[in-house]
Amino acid sequence: xxxxxxxxxxxVAAVGAQLVLFSSAATPTYALSNGSGAxxxxxxxxxxxxxxxxTAKAWWTNTPWSWIGLYVGGREMACSQPNLSSAYLNxxxxxxxxFQFIWVGPQAPCSGFGVTFSSNATTAYSQGQAEARSARSxxxxxxxxxxxxxxxxxxxxxxxxxSSCNALAAARSFVKGWVDQLHVAPAQSAGVYGSTCASQxxxxxxxxxxxxxxxxxxxxxxxxxxxSCVSASSWASHQRLKQYIGGHNETWGGVTLNIDTDCSNxxxxxxxxxxSTACS
Amino acid sequence: xxxxxxxxxxxxxxGAIAMALAATGVVLVAARGGGGSRPxxxxxxxxxxxxxxxxxxxxxxxSDATQPPTPTAAPTPAPTPKTGTAAVPWVDSxxxxxxxxxxGSAGRACRAADLDVAAGLSGALQNLATQELTLRDRxxxxxxxAGVPQVVLTNAGARSRVSxxxxxxxxxxxxxxxxxxxxxxxxxxxxxxxxxxVATSVLLTLPAGDAVTVGxxxxxxxxxAPTVVAFGVADLLPAAAPGPLDSLSATxxxxxxxxxxxxxxxxxxxxxxxxxxxxxxxxxxxxxxxGGGGPGAAQRTLVxxxxxxxxxxxxxxxxxxxxxxVPASTPAGDTKLxxxxxxxxGPVAGTVITVT
Numbered sequence: 001x002x003x004x005x006x007x008x009x010x011x012v013a014a015v016g017a018q019l020v021l022f023s024s025a026a027t028p029t030y031a032l033s034n035g036s037g038a039x040x041x042x043x044x045x046x047x048x049x050x051x052x053x054x055t056a057k058a059w060w061t062n063t064p065w066s067w068i069g070l071y072v073g074g075r076e077m078a079c080s081q082p083n084l085s086s087a088y089l090n091x092x093x094x095x096x097x098x099f100q101f102i103w104v105g106p107q108a109p110c111s112g113f114g115v116t117f118s119s120n121a122t123t124a125y126s127q128g129q130a131e132a133r134s135a136r137s138x139x140x141x142x143x144x145x146x147x148x149x150x151x152x153x154x155x156x157x158x159x160x161x162x163s164s165c166n167a168l169a170a171a172r173s174f175v176k177g178w179v180d181q182l183h184v185a186p187a188q189s190a191g192v193y194g195s196t197c198a199s200q201x202x203x204x205x206x207x208x209x210x211x212x213x214x215x216x217x218x219x220x221x222x223x224x225x226x227x228s229c230v231s232a233s234s235w236a237s238h239q240r241l242k243q244y245i246g247g248h249n250e251t252w253g254g255v256t257l258n259i260d261t262d263c264s265n266x267x268x269x270x271x272x273x274x275x276s277t278a279c280s
Numbered sequence: 281x282x283x284x285x286x287x288x289x290x291x292x293x294x295g296a297i298a299m300a301l302a303a304t305g306v307v308l309v310a311a312r313g314g315g316g317s318r319p320x321x322x323x324x325x326x327x328x329x330x331x332x333x334x335x336x337x338x339x340x341x342x343s344d345a346t347q348p349p350t351p352t353a354a355p356t357p358a359p360t361p362k363t364g365t366a367a368v369p370w371v372d373s374x375x376x377x378x379x380x381x382x383x384g385s386a387g388r389a390c391r392a393a394d395l396d397v398a399a400g401l402s403g404a405l406q407n408l409a410t411q412e413l414t415l416r417d418r419x420x421x422x423x424x425x426a427g428v429p430q431v432v433l434t435n436a437g438a439r440s441r442v443s444x445x446x447x448x449x450x451x452x453x454x455x456x457x458x459x460x461x462x463x464x465x466x467x468x469x470x471x472x473x474x475x476x477x478v479a480t481s482v483l484l485t486l487p488a489g490d491a492v493t494v495g496x497x498x499x500x501x502x503x504x505a506p507t508v509v510a511f512g513v514a515d516l517l518p519a520a521a522p523g524p525l526d527s528l529s530a531t532x533x534x535x536x537x538x539x540x541x542x543x544x545x546x547x548x549x550x551x552x553x554x555x556x557x558x559x560x561x562x563x564x565x566x567x568x569x570x571g572g573g574g575p576g577a578a579q580r581t582l583v584x585x586x587x588x589x590x591x592x593x594x595x596x597x598x599x600x601x602x603x604x605x606v607p608a609s610t611p612a613g614d615t616k617l618x619x620x621x622x623x624x625x626g627p628v629a630g631t632v633i634t635v636t
Binding site for chain 1 (some may be wrong): 401402403407408412414446447459463467468469500511512513514515519529531572613614616617620625629631
């Protein structure tokens, strides 16, 4: 057989057969930056109803944000979450998104919200523990691996009047319960979200303090070091996220969402890595 | 070898490898036709890896997840077959981005008769106590709300009218069976009398003018007027028509850092999660972007390196090696790397990397 005939024969074989490509599915390796320079890697957003996969895709491709605050549960969660599932998280993660998981449980006593924790500090502590257990279970049910070890988890504590119904002492105790329970092995990273002033975030510093805070302070300043009512010396080691612009409409990739804008200099799922500089 | 180009020779050798694989039990299936032409050979001088023709390279990466891969003897000078480790190189062939899906697909306004409206969750948001209302399109076709419906509390006196907030003109398209979420918020803290003024029902008037009453609400206006604080739908974008590549997922493996002015090399794995083979025919395009949401992003769209008639078997995957030049002008710091298969509802893989 001449070389030409060989060539033709082999090409016919190649064209006449459909080659099936297959390999064992590789475990994806995600590169998580530790944020060594100014950039966009730590900017994020949150919205009442967790965005659909199509929206998340459009926004990953077109926005400067790399993480989403996702509401995962709690009796005071404002919006239903039809998109939320294990597959949803996996797909968003494959897109590149990171997450901050938000739990909206009972609020401070006499705060006017529908479900509140007790004004009795001892009871409030137990309720904080119970919420932590429920939230952690939710993460595990959503497929967060390794018993959600190390995963950040934020309790959403809305504004309240600290001088009524023993609310401040109760809130401190509730937060301690939340933190202590999340620190039970395999521990999670315990966070508290709230208005930097009206949710009394500074009051939770000290022993049993949250690992990080996510402060709502709508001053338009992305730097987490600048938070009204929170001492610069508290949560000073990559332990802060800041919601610095409140609810507003933004359109990216042809999709409009009503969002809060956030910056993270603290842990973000899935690995709890710290990010710095642009949001510090 | 005089009279025989390297490209043609290697293409022919790929056929030999394919036949050898068939002889050793590795799956080969009959071609289905319908395109599947191989992309042009790489033209870029820097694309040294892509000098190996697609068919030959595809044979190199073929392996069986259930059986030990069988090394295949390849005549000199073909590359020595390896199993499961090499990736399919990229080819420098311009691709075609698909049009971006847009919301606003419904052809008619929603009427009250189209909607199941119900009280949803009571909660807390933006320091407000909230009441969710869900509006489900029970009609057989999509409809849209040109703005948030007017909400009036039925027993809240002077504070009965709910401000539309930022949503007066926000159009929502509801697919058949889909639900919108409308959240009304009221202040919780005030020097009030401690006498709650709770609305247990509301009247929704749609932009088209018809109205529906909803019971089961808990909206307390003692401390202030109500406002719509959220108005959205679970999926703002229309679903794409089902396509043959719908079952593919993509994952990305990239370095954590890349230097400005360097060539970023990374891998994308396409996995077929369905129980049937997926033919890469016609060969799809993909877009890679370094940057996000702003000017200066490095971006290009190329055709995937599809072996002629290639198929990804059920439950199998194939890994592609891709490259992207990082402009020297790229700002240092963290940025997004995104790889998108340019098919409707196609997979996207991304990560954050640091440009140094």
